[in-house]
Amino acid sequence: MIIAIDGPAASGKGTLGRRLAAHFGLPHLDTGLLYRAVAQRLLAAGETLDDVAAATAAARELDLERLDEGALRGRAMGEAASIVAAMPSVREALIALQRAFAGQPGGAVLDGRDIGTVICPEADVKLFVTASAEERARRRWRELVARGEPADEAAILEDIRRRDRRDAERPTAPLAVAPDAHQLDTTRLDADGAFAAALGIVSAVVASRTKS
Numbered sequence: 001m002i003i004a005i006d007g008p009a010a011s012g013k014g015t016l017g018r019r020l021a022a023h024f025g026l027p028h029l030d031t032g033l034l035y036r037a038v039a040q041r042l043l044a045a046g047e048t049l050d051d052v053a054a055a056t057a058a059a060r061e062l063d064l065e066r067l068d069e070g071a072l073r074g075r076a077m078g079e080a081a082s083i084v085a086a087m088p089s090v091r092e093a094l095i096a097l098q099r100a101f102a103g104q105p106g107g108a109v110l111d112g113r114d115i116g117t118v119i120c121p122e123a124d125v126k127l128f129v130t131a132s133a134e135e136r137a138r139r140r141w142r143e144l145v146a147r148g149e150p151a152d153e154a155a156i157l158e159d160i161r162r163r164d165r166r167d168a169e170r171p172t173a174p175l176a177v178a179p180d181a182h183q184l185d186t187t188r189l190d191a192d193g194a195f196a197a198a199l200g201i202v203s204a205v206v207a208s209r210t211k212s
């Protein structure tokens with residue numbers, strides 16, 4: 001079974017992806033880490049974020065086994081990731097790796113922005129997870145404070161709005177709801193409530209397939 005989870009920044013995609021993967025015994029890929037890693041490689045090499053050739057080369061060299069999630073999670077890397085993620089050649093370079101992950105025997109859970117629309121249009125279940133921008137900023141603020149990263153909630157809200165706009169307005173693989181996605185608004189749900197709702201959706205799809 002392939003579960004595709006998409007949604008805007010800090011909506012809870014990764015948290016849901018991890019929990020659904022654990023529940024169903026599937027591998028999980030947070031695809032945002034790939035774009036974050038491309039940006040990090042560029043910056044580490046002293047390149048600028050608008051260098052398409054360098055970004056594409058960095059994307060082609062990515063190795064899933066060597067992603068250092070701790071180093072990629074910070075606020076600056078989210079912003080930088082959305083800049084390189086708007087480059088069609090960077091996205092193209094990352095498609096095969098994501099599809100190979102999804103194609104593992106038994107399936108997988110992937111979360112990102114274009115999983116249900118571009119990477120796995122044939123996914124068994126598609127979730128589009130949302131929450132109000134204010135609630136998402138609060139969640140990201142709590143996360144950054146817990147990481148020991150200085151954070152200002154108003155600035156994070158600005159970041160999130162700017163990044164959502166960039167992700168939704170880019171011409172290639174924009175953040176968009178797949179026509180067959182189940183939308184889940186988690187604004188008023190805690191992480192357990194969101195997981196219960198997501199599990200309900202996935203279980204209903206699994207049950208309907210078993211019957212037919």
Ligand SMILES: Nc1ncnc2c1ncn2[C@@H]1O[C@H](COP(=O)(O)OP(=O)(O)O)[C@@H](O)[C@H]1O
Nearest residue numbers: 009010011012013014015139143189190191194
């Ligand atoms: N339903 C929820 N209620 C409150 N906090 C949540 C919820 N879902 C996730 N979080 C927290 O919000 C932050 C962002 O969640 P994450 O899963 O990383 O989102 P995304 O992958 O969409 O960026 C994390 O610190 C996570 O623990």
Ligand SMILES: Nc1ccn([C@@H]2O[C@H](COP(=O)(O)OP(=O)(O)O)[C@@H](O)[C@H]2O)c(=O)n1
Nearest residue numbers: 009010031032033035081082085112113114
């Ligand atoms: N499948 C994906 C995943 C992420 N991204 C880009 O990578 C950036 C960082 O993604 P992320 O999922 O780590 O960000 P958060 O939602 O965790 O803040 C996003 O703002 C997108 O620009 C993408 O374009 N396509």
